[in-house]
Amino acid sequence: MIYETTVIGYPYIGEQRQWKKTVESFWKGMIDEQTLHAQLKEQRLENVKRQYALGVETITTGDFTYYDRMLDLATAFNLIPKRYAEVEKGISTYYAMARGTKDVVASEMTKWFNTNYHYIVPEYEGQRLRLQSHRYIEYIDEALQLGVTPKPTFIGPYTFFTLTKGIQKEQEAAFLLDLIHVYTELLQQVAQTGVTWIQLEEPAFTTTLNDEQQQLIQALYTQICEQVDTKIFVTTYFEACSAYDVISQLPIDGLGLDFVHGKKENIENLRKHGFPEEKVLGVGIVNGRDIWAANLAQCVTDVRAIEQLVQPTHVWLQTSCSLQHVPVSAMHETKLPQFLQPSLAFADEKIRELVAIRQTLDGTEQTTNILAESLQQQQVLLGHKSRHNEHVAEALRTLQPAHYTRDIPFEKRQALQIEALQLPDFPTTTIGSFPQSTAVKQNRAKWRKQAISNSEYEAFIEEEMKRWITIQEEIGLDVLVHGEFERTDMVEFFGEKLDGFAFTQNGWVVSYGSRCVKPPIIYGDVAWVSPMTVNEIKYAQQYTQKHVKGMLTGPVTILNWSFVRDDIPREVVAQQIALALRKEIASLEDANVQIIQVDEPALREGLPLRKEQHADYLRWSVDAFKLATSGVAATTQIHTHMCYCEFNDFLAPITALDADVISLETSRSHGELIDVLATDAYPYGIGLGVYDIHSPRVPSVEEMLTIATDSLHVIPRQNFWVNPDCGLKTRGEQETIAALSHMVEVAQQLRQRVTVQ
Incomplete structure (x- = not known):
């Protein structure tokens, strides 16, 4: 041999x-x-x-x-x-x-x-x-x-x-x-x-x-x-x-x-x-x-x-x-x-x-x-003791079917949310993150090296949040975000605040192009410790009368974008993460946050390659999302977001999430999803990204308006949101402001058309 x-x-x-x-x-x-x-x-x-x-x-x-x-x-x-x-x-x-x-x-x-x-x-x-x-x-x-x-x-x-x-x-x-x-x-x-x-x-x-x-x-x-x-x-x-x-x-x-x-x-x-x-x-x-x-x-x-x-x-x-x-x-x-x-x-x-x-x-x-x-x-x-948490095990044992469903169906929730949130037609928003400038990165590096104190770093982050709330107000966005300046990565941030995670210093892998990520390591039972996002949202909210979205990463994305322990099924790990997020969502509700986004950009990538194995994965991944999000009041609007993937054969699982609004990253292949929606209607709120944030170019109003107008042939007006196709963390400040200003102009033109009609 x-x-x-x-x-x-x-x-x-x-x-x-x-x-x-x-x-x-x-x-x-x-x-x-x-x-x-x-x-x-x-x-x-x-x-x-x-x-x-x-x-x-x-x-x-x-x-x-x-x-x-x-x-x-x-x-x-x-x-x-x-x-x-x-x-x-x-x-x-x-x-x-x-x-x-x-x-x-x-x-x-x-x-x-x-x-x-x-x-x-x-x-x-x-x-x-x-x-x-x-x-x-x-x-x-x-x-x-x-x-x-x-x-x-x-x-x-x-x-x-x-x-x-x-x-x-x-x-x-x-x-x-x-x-x-x-x-x-x-x-x-x-x-x-x-x-x-x-x-x-x-x-x-x-x-x-x-x-x-x-x-x-x-x-x-x-x-x-x-x-x-x-x-x-x-x-x-x-x-x-x-x-x-x-x-x-x-x-x-x-x-x-x-x-x-x-x-x-x-x-x-x-x-x-x-x-x-x-x-x-x-x-x-x-x-x-x-x-x-x-x-x-x-x-x-x-x-x-x-x-x-x-x-x-x-x-x-x-x-x-x-x-x-x-x-x-x-x-x-x-x-x-x-x-x-x-x-x-x-x-x-x-x-x-x-x-x-x-x-x-x-x-x-x-x-x-x-x-x-x-x-x-x-x-x-x-055999290490830090790998097992009896409180988490007990919570999993006591789960009931009611933990996986909202109290009332979407049609009734939507009416209640329209009344409670008072948003205009074609509401505009962003996916969550804003540009992380050199100053943001430098201050984070200084803080990690203990070159500046916790209070100095927090003051810098607060000032950046306040500045971008003002920018969003000036642009004219309807639903604002705090900008996620305190976050290096949408998974790492949460892992650092949950039990069961460990983090590398240099564990980088490529995600696309030159974009590298540092996946956390899930080695033990995942457990919520204390509120992870409430302070930042509360701080940002005091500078605007508009809604500021709570921003969380969903359980399946945290799972799929981590290196996961291999001694228990992935389904069980997803449930553990979902229970932790359920507690965080309750904390946001307690802080009077009425719109909470739970991103699942990686939901599809965990799909097995064999079609005969799809059903089981989709069962537990959808259940994990619903376990995390179903404990909220009917007036609380749950958003989600998904990244590049083939949505053509994925509409049923997306619908099963029962999210009030979904934003989809589709600007590079927009027409395909419109064709799908023409055949199979999506009954919830939806925002098809009107411009591609992965490119440095600033699209014109006309270009975005064409995408929005085409979308309205298959999406009811009351369900239509206007947003970019993904977070803006990697973009420059001026190009971001210019592109979002064009996007708001698109929404205003759509509203004028409705008024004329």
Whole structure:
């Protein structure tokens, strides 16, 4: 048996987020394009050297990007929409597609399968696909010059096809012929570098595949593989491989399977169908999506059990998916509880785990102590007293159906809320956060370093809240927010105030573009301690007669945007968080807050990839939201907000939340949701984001008015809200004021039309 260690992909952001700093410096004009390329090359080389030093034998290249890997392929294949024709070619077009410009909107962005990473959606407008200039060969040459064995990786053709938008049924054949041609040409160029293996990532192989889709996969791979003279390794991740009997017989040279998230089904497939002896089996044995140290002894046992089933001649020991979903290294995490620290494994530690597993399997080193130490570390956390809270357990045991429902239905609530809140037609609001200026970030940093006192920091935050209440009044917004200047992150903020959470110093992962987040760690039972948001809302409210919304993050989003304990079901953790939020909502009501927003931007991303598993997830995730929000008075208006995702097939769960108002992040794909609402009416209040906050451009009144007017064809006037599509934390102050002023003008024009009618 031959064993090798490899990873599907490695985090490209750098241990200190060097990548983020470089690309943002370029966007701001602080460095030129030549410096951008030079600095990113330096970071790529460091990533390769780091993996090699850790013991990875075959180093993946092409897992690096200047923004997004789907965008990399789209631009390499000439999938560039016409609206960018006037933009300077090259890097300017690339970043215009990613971020937009003052004149051109960005491409759509949505979740990468069931993760918190967002990719840029390729757009097809009937153009011919042609291979353009790209950097993939450069990445391979860099690795070869370092003396390592590179394994270039690409998003596979089937996944790329399924995620590309705009392909009409009658265009599919032409598109697929072009796609086969450009993939073949690209892989032929790569093969000429002398690499032994090319990796194609096909996460779409883990979704439900019908007969037609299976036939398409066979056609794609038959035509591509017969024209490429190098070995092709296809890897799947996030779930078990669908249609395994078909996929395993493709004319490829190796197949990677996820034995973490799809362990049971993948093993059953091996037992039932076997594995081609001439192919390399990629065993995804170390979890690439969480930060918990692996049970190495169990991993070794699992690999040996797989060997007994199919007796492959060559095994690649790999992570279950790309390591871009975890932080780079736990080495510098010095402030975590002592009982927790040894139980963590970030990207570098996971590579060490793979190496230890390989050494155990091939007998090259004595690893008994390593396996015993791994088990001992896990036992320390498992049995620690801080992990269990009897008060939380008792609260869960006493839950009744009444805890999950509002007292009266929405139709009656809406009438009561209209009377109580006295809002105009087409009320305007924002999603919650306002720009966090350099001064905000500097003062927070000083406070964390104890360079300023608590009272000094609180005074600064209060002044910023007061200033933005005044700005909102001057703009003319109807429902105000306090701005969230005290919050670094919409999940971290709450985790810091709840029991059961821990926080890293440097545990950054990429969310989209250069936006990085630092997910908290849920290691114990989650419990409410004291009011978390009341003081800020009360302070802001004293400076306005208008309503100031309470702003909370929902239970499923806190769950999905955290690294979650793996010793109890996620459903139970969601219930614990919901109970804590229920108490916080009661505290806001006690403070006379009449509008409370409970954001669930990550509700959909937790959806299993298999349709047959959707119902159970939706049951408990919707229940968690309702458990958090159903204890309020009928006159209290519950809002929620959701981020980029495919809403077309998600309207029923959104409706089931029973939220009085929902705001949706849809500005980049607005027409699709309007089409859905034309068929299936949404009975609650709704705000379809009228402009894209992820782009620095300020849209015109006319542009926003068009979106609003189109929306009113399918949304009743009394249900219609006007808002941006997401929070404004990352935007500049002047562009925010300008865009919101345009948005308020839109609402005023809509009201005038109603008056005239």
